[in-house]
Amino acid sequence: xxxxxxxxxxxxxxxxxxxxxxxxxxxxxxxxxxxxxxxxxxxxxxxxxxxxxxxxxxxxxxxxxxxxxxxxxxxxxxxxxxxxxxxxxxxxxxxxxxxxxxxxxxxxxxxxxxxxxxxxxxxxxxxxxxxxxxxxxxxxxxxxxxxxxxxxxxxxxxxxxxxxxxxxxxxxxxxxxxxxxxxxxxxxxxxxxxxxxxxxxxxxxxxxxxxxxxxxxxxxxxxxxxxxxxxxxxxxxxxxxxxxxxxxxxxxxxxxxxxxxxxxxxxxxxxxxxxxxxxxxxxxxxxxxxxxxxxxxxxxxxxxxxxxxxxxxxxx
Ligand SMILES: Nc1ncnc2c1ncn2[C@@H]1O[C@H](COP(=O)(O)OP(=O)(O)OP(=O)(O)O)[C@@H](O)[C@H]1O
Ligand SMILES: [Mg+2]
Numbered sequence: 001x002x003x004x005x006x007x008x009x010x011x012x013x014x015x016x017x018x019x020x021x022x023x024x025x026x027x028x029x030x031x032x033x034x035x036x037x038x039x040x041x042x043x044x045x046x047x048x049x050x051x052x053x054x055x056x057x058x059x060x061x062x063x064x065x066x067x068x069x070x071x072x073x074x075x076x077x078x079x080x081x082x083x084x085x086x087x088x089x090x091x092x093x094x095x096x097x098x099x100x101x102x103x104x105x106x107x108x109x110x111x112x113x114x115x116x117x118x119x120x121x122x123x124x125x126x127x128x129x130x131x132x133x134x135x136x137x138x139x140x141x142x143x144x145x146x147x148x149x150x151x152x153x154x155x156x157x158x159x160x161x162x163x164x165x166x167x168x169x170x171x172x173x174x175x176x177x178x179x180x181x182x183x184x185x186x187x188x189x190x191x192x193x194x195x196x197x198x199x200x201x202x203x204x205x206x207x208x209x210x211x212x213x214x215x216x217x218x219x220x221x222x223x224x225x226x227x228x229x230x231x232x233x234x235x236x237x238x239x240x241x242x243x244x245x246x247x248x249x250x251x252x253x254x255x256x257x258x259x260x261x262x263x264x265x266x267x268x269x270x271x272x273x274x275x276x277x278x279x280x281x282x283x284x285x286x287x288x289x290x291x292x293x294x295x296x297x298x299x300x301x302x303x304x305x306x307x308x309x310x311x312x313x314x315x316x
Contacts, residue, residue, distance in 0.1 A: 001024055001025060001026050001060070001061055001152060001153055001182075001183035002023060002024040002047065002058070002059075002060055002153055002183050002185065003023045003057075003058065003059045004020060004021055004022050004023065004043075004047065004056070004057075004058050005021050005056055005057045005058070006019050006020075006021055006055065006056040006057070007019070007020050007021070007043065007046055007047075007053055007055075007056035007057070007058060008020075008053060008054050008055040008056050009039075009042050009043075009046060009051065009053055009054050010054050015207050016039045016042040016207055017039040017042050017043050017046070017053075017207045018039070018206070018207035018208045019055075019056070019208070020039075020043060020056075020204070020207075020208065020209050021056075021209075022202060022209065022212060024153075024183045024184075024185060025183060026152070026181070026182065026183050027179065027180055027181075027183075027199070028179065028183055028184070028199050028200060029175060029176060029179035029184045029186070029197055029198045029199050029200075030183075030184065030185045030186075030198065030199070030200050030201065030202060031186060031187075031188060031193070031194040031197070031198035031200070031201035031202070031215075032044070032185055032186065032187035032188070032201075032202055032204065033187070033188065033189075033191070033194065033201055033202065033203045033204070033302060034187075034203055034204035034205055034306065035205065035306050038204045038205050038206065038207070038306075039204050039206070039207040040157070040187040040204055041080075041081045041157055041187070043204070044078075044080075044081075044155050044157050044185065044187065045080075046058060046065070047060070047065065047155055047185070048065070048073070048076060048078045048155050049065040049066070049069045049072060049073050050078070050080070052066065053066070059072070060072040060073075060075055060076050060153050061075045061152055061153065063075070074102075074103075074149075075151055075152050075153055076151050076152070076153040076154065076155060077145075077146035077147050077148075077149065077151040077153070077154045077155070078146055078154075078155045078156075078157075079142055079143050079145075079146040079154075079155070079156040079157055079159050080142075080157055081157040081158060083138050083139045083141070083142035083143075084142070085130050085138065085141060085142055085145075086130065087129070087130045087131035088129065088130070088131065089129070089130055090126070090127050090128060090129055090130070091122055091125050091126050091127070091128055091130060091133070091137075091141050092113070092126045092127055094130055094141060094145065095113050095116065095117070095122075095141070095144055095145060095148060096109065096113060098145040098148050099112050099113060099148050099149070102148060102149035103149070104148070104149060112148050112149065112150070113148070115150075116144035116145075116147055116148050117144065119144070119147065119174060120140040120141070120143050120144040120147075120174075121140060121167070121170065122137070122140060122141060122144060125137050125141075135162040136162050136163045136164060136167055138162075139159070139161060139162050139163060140163070140167070140171075143156070143159055143171070147178070151182070152182055152183065153182060153183050153184070154175075154178065154182055154183075154184040154185070154186075155184075155185050155186075156175070156184065156185070156186035156187070157186075157187050158186075158187050158188060158189070159171055159175065159186055159188075160172065160188065160190065160193060168190075168193070172193055172196045172197045173197075175197045176196070176197045179197070179199065186198075191298040191299045191302060192298075194215055194298060195215045195298065198215060199214065200212070200213065200214055200215075201213065201214075201215055201218055203218070203301075203302060203305055203306065205305065205306040210305050210306065211301070211305055215298060218298060218301050219295060219296035219297065219298055219301060220296055221296070221301050221304075221305075222294075222296030222297050222298075222300040222301045222304070223300055223304050224266075224294045224296065224300065225294055225295065225296025226269065226293065226294065226296070227266050227267060227268050227269070227293070227294045228266070228267045228269065228273060228274060228277060228291065228292070228293055228294070229256065229264065229265070229266050229267075229290070229291070229292050229293075229294060230264070230265055230266075230267065230277065230281075230288065230290075230291050231262065231263070231264040231288070231289040231290040231291070232262070232263045232264075232281075232286050232287060232288060232289060233261065233262055233287040233288075233289045234261050234287050235261065235263060235286060235287075236258060236261060236263055237255045237258045237263050237265065240263055240265065240286075241253070241255075243280060243284055244267070244280075246280075247267075247273065247276050247277065247280060248271065248273075248276050249269050249270055249271030249272055249273040249276055250267055250268070250269065250270070250273060250276075251268040251269060251270040252267075252268045253265055253266070253267050253268070254266045254268075262289065264290075266294075274293070277291075
């Protein structure tokens with residue numbers, strides 16, 4: 001549904017997007033992550049045909065966004081960054097205008113407006129002027145125009161920016177549900193949103209794709225993912241540590257805390273360490289308080305991938 005090939009954009013000497021390629025299929029919700037200034041919005045502007053690429057190609061539903069702009073644009077909905085709108089219109093007037101731009105008139109237009117007013121919870125402000133809307137309602141109105149023609153492809157630049165926690169939840173759920181039938185790209189700085197709504201995520205840093213995978217795959221790249229954390233009762237670290245030396249598949253061990261004869265430590269494996277640890281614990285008759293394999297956290301992955309090398313080394 002969306003194919004991006006070697007897409008590049010420079011502004012003067014500034015390379016904002018540097019040779020990125022990926023594709024998005026129907027049924028996929030792709031999260032776009034990256035630090036401020038990474039090139040997310042610029043990439044999205046090029047995918048929607050709003051900005052011409054310096055090099056590379058984008059096609060939406062098989063149509064080249066530059067050469068067949070009208071055909072590709074008619075198949076996509078776009079929520080731009082900062083939700084720009086005509087501020088002297090009412091919400092209803094704006095949605096009505098957008099519906100007509102999308103070729104909807106009469107009862108089809110009325111149905112489309114009803115649908116998005118419901119989906120985006122706009123009933124309380126329907127006849128309010130856009131320039132008097134609160135930030136959250138403004139954002140929701142702009143999201144409503146993006147989906148008014150029920151497009152096959154959606155490009156949403158920070159769709160939950162400025163929404164309260166309830167609305168964030170509603171919009172995430174809406175994105176996830178719409179994603180079953182559409183191809184969606186959305187950018188966000190909220191990493192839990194990626195886990196809640198995305199089937200796949202791309203991390204962009206300084207214009208380049210530095211990671212591309214399911215949220216689970218990305219999490220497994222976290223610096224501590226796969227390490228085993230063990231908490232023991234009634235024994236101190238000094239008594240535990242010598243026993244660990246004999247473990248097969250142990251790369252390193254670190255004490256996390258020791259207090260009132262509760263000892264918690266982390267084991268970094270270089271093979272199938274868990275059965276070895278369980279056997280040792282049984283043999284030593286250790287009383288296990290807790291034992292878990294660290295799943296990895298998306299924000300650790302994000303930080304370890306997108307920080308400069310000097311700062312990367314300091315993440316524990
Ligand atoms: N029209 C422009 N002219 C000059 N430079 C631009 C222009 N648009 C974007 N840039 C630069 O391109 C880089 C990428 O910007 P972009 O807006 O794509 O980042 P982003 O990943 O969306 O960041 P954020 O998370 O802050 O929204 C930045 O350095 C930005 O200053
Ligand atoms: Mg942006």
